[in-house]
Amino acid sequence: MTRLLSVDRLTKRFGSTTAIEGIDFSIEPGQALGLLGPNGAGKTTTMRILQGALRPTDGTVSLAGYRPLSVPDVNRHVGFAFEASGLPTSQTVRSHLTAYRLANGLSRGEIGDLIDQFELSHLLKRRIKRLSTGERKRVSLATAMACHPRLLVLDEPTNGLDVEGAHWLRQILLHHVANGGALLVSSHILSEVEQIVDSVVIIKRTQLFLGSLNELRIHGGPTLEDAYLSSVSTTVSSRSFVA
8 A cells, every 4th residue: 555654763952952863654545543652752753854844864754655755746645734834924815725726727616615625605705814723734734635635634623623623623624534645743632632533653863653543552551641651751662563
């Protein structure tokens, strides 16, 4: 099966400081993987390398068989949503979506469906910088999914959403994976991760664990929280349990 994302021995140093070292994981169609770790563990650095915003010191990243900045029609292969970053804050939601439609060859109908799906109609005339955190999250996720990419890479996707909004988003992501899409989600909300992903990679500068949720519980405890805390407080085998 074709891997939509492959990360091999990924290392990033900033001068004498090593942010991440030797990170290895991959994602195939139909898989949802959680990227977990405490603050300062290197999650943001890893995600920025995947996006192409940072270059690794060592190791490689492959998105649909290409390096991050070399993917043709990148928005049709992978959608990124990083804490609403990259949105043109001075534009209205309508002007942003129109520009995105024209840049990516989308039809008015496709954008209309997106507006309905993400409940953006009441936000269209508002400037993005005036939106709440949750509203920006909806616009960011809508943009990431507009071109129907096979892989979604999301940072803290439920941050700023209320209970209903988080449930709504969870259903969208589960539907995406059930239909052959793939998902990488970085989050500190373990209860949300548990309801979305089927496997996790835990990092704390180096890689501590890669495997299914059940395998993690076997290693660390009956609940995801117990297993996670056990993993980040001790060095767990980094052997991959994912075929």
